Amino acid sequence: MTADAPPLLAGVNSTSTRTLLRVAILCLIAAAAIASRLFSVILDPWFNFRATKYLVANGVYKFWDWFDDRTWHPLGRVTGGTLYPGLMVTSGVIYHALRAVAVPVDIRNICVLLAPAFSGLTAYAAYLLTNEMTTSPSAGLLAAVFMGIAPGYISRSVAGSYDNEAIAIFLLVFTFYLWIKALKLGSMLWGALCALFYGYMVASWGGYAFITCLLPLHAFVLICMGRYSTRLYVSYTTWYALGTLASMQIPFVGFLPVKTSEHMPALGMRTSYHAPWVAVTNVAMTGIFGFLQLVGFIQYVRSAVSGRQFQTFLATAVVGTFGIGLMGLVALTSLGYIAPWGGRFYSLWDTNYAKIHIPIIASVSEHQPPAWPAFFFDLSMLIWLFPAGIYLCYRDLRDEHVFIIVYGLFGSYFAGVMVRLMLTLTPIVCVASAIAVSQLLDTYMSTKSPNPDEVERAAEAAPKKAAKSAGLRGSEKPTVGIFSLIPKAGVVGSLTVYLLMFVSHCTWVTSNAYSSPSVVLASRMPDGSQHIIDDYREAYQWLRQNTKEDAKIMSWWDYGYQIGGMADRPTLVDNNTWNNTHIATVGKAMSSSEEVSYPIMRQHEVDYVLVVFGGLLGYSGDDINKFLWMVRIAEGIWPDEVKEREFFTTRGEYRVDGEATDTMKNSLMYKMSYYNYHSMFPAGQATDRVRGVRLPDKGPVLDTIEEAFTSENWIIRIYKVKDLDNVGRDHAAAAAFERGQKKKKATKKRGARVLRVE
Amino acid sequence: AANWDQVLQNIYHFYLKKTPQRTRLVDAFLLFLAVVGALQFLYCILAGNYPFNAFLSGFCATVGQFVLTVSLRIQTTEANKSDFPAVSPERAFADFVVCSLILHFFCVNFIN
Numbered sequence: 001m002t003a004d005a006p007p008l009l010a011g012v013n014s015t016s017t018r019t020l021l022r023v024a025i026l027c028l029i030a031a032a033a034i035a036s037r038l039f040s041v042i043l044d045p046w047f048n049f050r051a052t053k054y055l056v057a058n059g060v061y062k063f064w065d066w067f068d069d070r071t072w073h074p075l076g077r078v079t080g081g082t083l084y085p086g087l088m089v090t091s092g093v094i095y096h097a098l099r100a101v102a103v104p105v106d107i108r109n110i111c112v113l114l115a116p117a118f119s120g121l122t123a124y125a126a127y128l129l130t131n132e133m134t135t136s137p138s139a140g141l142l143a144a145v146f147m148g149i150a151p152g153y154i155s156r157s158v159a160g161s162y163d164n165e166a167i168a169i170f171l172l173v174f175t176f177y178l179w180i181k182a183l184k185l186g187s188m189l190w191g192a193l194c195a196l197f198y199g200y201m202v203a204s205w206g207g208y209a210f211i212t213c214l215l216p217l218h219a220f221v222l223i224c225m226g227r228y229s230t231r232l233y234v235s236y237t238t239w240y241a242l243g244t245l246a247s248m249q250i251p252f253v254g255f256l257p258v259k260t261s262e263h264m265p266a267l268g269m270r271t272s273y274h275a276p277w278v279a280v281t282n283v284a285m286t287g288i289f290g291f292l293q294l295v296g297f298i299q300y301v302r303s304a305v306s307g308r309q310f311q312t313f314l315a316t317a318v319v320g321t322f323g324i325g326l327m328g329l330v331a332l333t334s335l336g337y338i339a340p341w342g343g344r345f346y347s348l349w350d351t352n353y354a355k356i357h358i359p360i361i362a363s364v365s366e367h368q369p370p371a372w373p374a375f376f377f378d379l380s381m382l383i384w385l386f387p388a389g390i391y392l393c394y395r396d397l398r399d400e401h402v403f404i405i406v407y408g409l410f411g412s413y414f415a416g417v418m419v420r421l422m423l424t425l426t427p428i429v430c431v432a433s434a435i436a437v438s439q440l441l442d443t444y445m446s447t448k449s450p451n452p453d454e455v456e457r458a459a460e461a462a463p464k465k466a467a468k469s470a471g472l473r474g475s476e477k478p479t480v481g482i483f484s485l486i487p488k489a490g491v492v493g494s495l496t497v498y499l500l501m502f503v504s505h506c507t508w509v510t511s512n513a514y515s516s517p518s519v520v521l522a523s524r525m526p527d528g529s530q531h532i533i534d535d536y537r538e539a540y541q542w543l544r545q546n547t548k549e550d551a552k553i554m555s556w557w558d559y560g561y562q563i564g565g566m567a568d569r570p571t572l573v574d575n576n577t578w579n580n581t582h583i584a585t586v587g588k589a590m591s592s593s594e595e596v597s598y599p600i601m602r603q604h605e606v607d608y609v610l611v612v613f614g615g616l617l618g619y620s621g622d623d624i625n626k627f628l629w630m631v632r633i634a635e636g637i638w639p640d641e642v643k644e645r646e647f648f649t650t651r652g653e654y655r656v657d658g659e660a661t662d663t664m665k666n667s668l669m670y671k672m673s674y675y676n677y678h679s680m681f682p683a684g685q686a687t688d689r690v691r692g693v694r695l696p697d698k699g700p701v702l703d704t705i706e707e708a709f710t711s712e713n714w715i716i717r718i719y720k721v722k723d724l725d726n727v728g729r730d731h732a733a734a735a736a737f738e739r740g741q742k743k744k745k746a747t748k749k750r751g752a753r754v755l756r757v758e
Numbered sequence: 759a760a761n762w763d764q765v766l767q768n769i770y771h772f773y774l775k776k777t778p779q780r781t782r783l784v785d786a787f788l789l790f791l792a793v794v795g796a797l798q799f800l801y802c803i804l805a806g807n808y809p810f811n812a813f814l815s816g817f818c819a820t821v822g823q824f825v826l827t828v829s830l831r832i833q834t835t836e837a838n839k840s841d842f843p844a845v846s847p848e849r850a851f852a853d854f855v856v857c858s859l860i861l862h863f864f865c866v867n868f869i870n
Contacts, residue, residue: 186842188829188853192860230841234829238857241822245864248814255810296828303837304772309765316762 018137025141026127030120033148036507037116039515041159046565047575048162049111051079052088056095056107063088064251070570071560072582073552074604081251082578086171086204087164090114115157115166122427123148125173130431132180133393133400136438143434146502147173151509152378152426158515165423168205173427175201175211176407179218180400182239186231191238198239199246202253210424212281214410215239216288218403223295227399233296240289257282294321370419377513378422380505381498382433389432392439404432437495444482444491519562521619521715533617536562539716542709543567543608551607556590556623556630557583559610572604580633587634591627591642593666598704598731601721609705609719613673616680616714618689624656625690627669657693671700672719675707680714703735784831788824795820815869822861830854 055063063085069076091110098105126147131140147153156165175197182190202208219236222228244257298317302310375383390408393401407428415425482488516522521533543553544567553569560574573583585604589597601609614622623630627647634642646663649655656670664670678686678699686695708720725734777785798817807813833842833850845853 185844186833187845188826188833188850188857192853192857196860230832230838234832237825238829241818241825242857242860242864245815245818245822245861245868248868249864255814258814293825296832301769304776305765305768309761309768312761313765 022141026124026144029123029141029144029148032145033119033123034116036149036510037119037154037158039158039511040517041112042517042519045161045163046561048087048164049108050561050565051083052091052111052162053107055088055092060089060092071564071574071576072579073570073572075579075582077576077578082576084164084202084204084206084250084252086200087114087162087167089203090167091162111162112160115161115163116159118167118170119148119153119157122153122170122173125170125177126427126430126434129173129177129180129427130434132177132184133404133431134435134438136435136442138441139434139438142437143431146382146430146434147427149503149506149510150379150382150426150430151506151514152422152429154506154510155378155514156423158510160517164205165207168201168207169423169427171197171201171204172207172211172424176214176403176427179215179235179239180403182235183231183399183403186229186234188234188238191235192242194235195239195242195246198243199249202247203250207424208247209281212285214403214407216281216284217410218406219288219292220284221402221406222399223291225402227402228295228299230296230299232399233292236292237289240285244285257285367418367420369417370415370422374419374422375415377509379426379429380509381502382429385433385436386429387432389434389436392435393432404428404435408432437499440491440495444488444495446482519566533619533713533715535711535713535715537566539610539709539711539718540566542711543569543610543718546709547608552605553608553610554586554589554601554604554606555610556586556612556626558626559612563610569608572606581637584634584637587630588638588642590623590669591631591634591647591667593663594668594671594702594704595730595732596641597668598721601704602724606721608708609668609672609721611669611672611717611719613714613717614690615673615677615688619715620690622673622690622715623669624673627667628654630669655693656688656691656695658696665700668705671702672705672717674700675702675717675719677714701735703731778836781831781835784827784834788827788831791820791824791827795824812869815865818868819861819865822865823858826854826857826861 051063051066054066058066064080066079067076068079071077091107091114094114095105095107095110098110123144127140127144130143133139153169156163157169175194178190178194178197181187182194198208198211201211215236219232222232247253247257248255294317298314301313301317305313379386386408390405393404411421411425411428414421519536521535523531523533540563543551543563547569551569552572553563553567554572555563557573557575557577560571560576563569563571564574573579573586577583585600589600592600612619612622613624614620615624628644631642631644631647635644643663646661647654647667649659649661653659655661656664656674660670674695676699678695678697681687683697684694686697686699687693688695702719705719705721707717709718710716722731725731729737795817798813798820802813802817830850830853832838833845833853834847842850
């Protein structure tokens with residue numbers, strides 16, 4: 001600052017003031033990110049919570065080899081080896097840290113508030129990542145704002161959604177930041193940090209394959225563009241060597257990074273669907289690793305010998321390597337060490353594969369491709385700023401911009417295939433849009449206007465320069481400058497309006513679409529007051545208090561975790577769908593007649609059966625609507641005994657009223673759902689509000705099970721499986737006798753009997 | 759073929775002339791690591807890979823140490839100075855030590 005003319009804004013513009021402003025803004029962003037996730041606070045993913053409770057109560061070692069005998073009865077589940085422990089360990093560490101500073105907080109509160117807390121960190125990570133991409137001072141802050149409140153990310157991280165994604169997105173963004181940093185500096189230390197956070201990510205979420213896919217791809221694209229540098233070598237090899245070892249430490253991942261899918265042990269449905277992914281990405285990772293060694297060596301030789309000789313060397317080396325590589329590949333394949341690519345590889349690109357071959361994957365609604373409105377709904381104005389940001393990256397194509405472009409392409413494709421991958425797209429959309437917006441703001445908010453005379457002179461000089469420079473025309477930067485205040489005010493004003501609209505859109509979406517707990521249903525009374533429907537908790541509480549400690553509950557797998565968490569009773573199947581046959585068994589029991597399903601339930605020691613029925617209230621997510629998936633999954637295993645066709649009328653309709661097929665009417669699910677239902681209504685008026693049909697006056701009859709509990713709004717119905725008959729009759733005969741359906745005249749005629757064998 | 763001989767000879771001469779003492783020491787270590795890795799791999803082929811985690815951690819240790827040492831070599835070479843403005847040779851060595859410690863922690867943990 002010179003003494004004669006201290007500028008008016010000198011104090012405001014100094015570095016320390018800017019730092020203060022930055023810190024204040026980041027704190028506010030974190031606060032906004034947390035606050036916008038608190039519209040409804042209720043714990044949802046019950047299994048993670050249960051596992052965390054176990055961890056906190058028993059310590060890490062017991063958690064590591066925890067055999068859970070209260071799920072998947074009678075199989076049990078080796079929990080320590082079949083989950084990603086990152087989430088539970090994180091909240092356990094926080095719990096003990098808070099204890100250590102004498103703030104004893106209940107573990108449940110930590111689990112509920114973990115996702116909002118980490119979303120603040122995600123916003124900060126997005127800030128760091130964007131600052132690596134551009135020199136603009138505003139881009140990082142804009143990216144942090146976008147990341148903090150974008151609904152695409154909020155949808156998975158509202159308070160109480162204690163799911164792996166809660167911490168995984170932070171780790172994803174932060175790993176990418178460390179990778180970019182390592183690449184720019186060519187530093188081993190940053191590479192090692194990247195590997196450590198990659199290891200943490202592997203411990204937290206199955207989506208780590210996304211990173212293993214993206215970083216090699218980035219490196220490969222850089223090499224193909226002729227941008228190989230020693231920095232790339234150092235950062236990639238450090239990351240690969242340490243990261244691969246780090247990922248193998250997780251029991252659930254194990255040897256996956258070095259084996260192909262075909263060699264994978266039968267870990268179950270979900271993993272085997274992802275296994276081709278993991279295999280492909282790992283092959284890519286190793287391939288790029290080897291390729292980098294080769295390129296590094298060739299670069300060294302280039303500096304050693306003259307140009308002519310180098311060409312000879314290069315030709316020989318390339319031919320030699322490919323020859324040896326090809327021979328090795330053929331030899332290993334013929335010896336059976338590497339399985340040839342089967343149909344699974346194809347399934348990556350054929351999005352219909354799961355629907356045809358693995359119904360249980362297709363039955364989850366998150367695995368469907370999204371429609372266009374979903375993109376606008378989740379990302380609002382970011383979705384049209386995103387391509388502009390990508391374009392700006394092309395104009396100034398540095399190594400880290402290649403990363404944005406690669407990530408953008410990849411993320412968009414996969415978000416287009418599967419709804420839930422919108423989550424991995426959101427970070428890059430935020431970063432790219434922040435670059436676009438900050439470019440606009442930097443151009444239009446500058447108070448300096450160019451001098452018209454100088455611009456004219458520059459324009460005269462320009463053609464000469466353009467003739468000399470031989471680069472891409474797109475990479476030339478025109479002299480940008482706005483001469484008058486009016487366009488500046490106009491553009492900045494409209495941009496501000498858009499940003500404000502973005503905030504209000506995000507808040508609206510979050511409060512209306514993404515903040516509804518699935519356990520408690522809310523409905524509005526005619527006068528606008530809220531009415532809470534709490535049948536789930538009512539029923540689970542009943543189970544907890546009125547059944548014996550080890551009563552086995554059979555229900556469809558959607559409710560397995562909730563029953564385990566809230567009712568604390570053993571279940572047959574749950575949301576971790578690792579054993580398809582067991583799920584199909586439950587599906588068969590639900591979709592068969594009582595004579596078939598009673599032995600199945602006896603064999604599995606089922607005490608209670610729980611069904612969800614929304615017919616009285618119009619709650620559409622009930623078991624009758626999911627029934628066809630049960631049938632399909634059961635049909636996949638027993639095509640002779642369960643047939644989907646038989647649940648449709650001759651005209652191909654799926655009906656539940658008087659026209660329903662006999663198979664449908666005799667199925668256990670139908671009987672359990674509609675048992676006694678007609679007695680709620682005056683004669684002839686029994687209606688199912690979900691299907692919108694009139695039901696017959698005579699309800700179904702249950703022989704082998706009896707109603708034990710029905711919740712207030714009939715949403716949850718629990719039935720008790722009867723014991724064997726005391727005098728050895730089958731249940732149908734015993735029940736018929738009880739009802740007094742015996743013939744008036746005792747016929748003397750002898751029935752057809754078989755010889756007693758004894 | 760004569761040309762190919764010449765290439766090899768040139769590389770050899772270039773190496774002898776341009777490589778400082780310290781870098782040669784690093785190269786000797788690299789050679790040792792390569793031999794150890796090759797021996798392990800050979801043994802795995804001959805005797806089978808039954809404790810697979812033991813083989814993996816041993817082999818990964820040599821591979822990882824190899825690439826870390828190459829990274830150290832790259833960063834301390836005079837010719838690459840312009841690539842790493844932020845990394846002094848001392849810094850490179852400290853990074854090398856930290857990364858090697860992490861690597862060995864993982865390997866010891868994985869070998870059981």
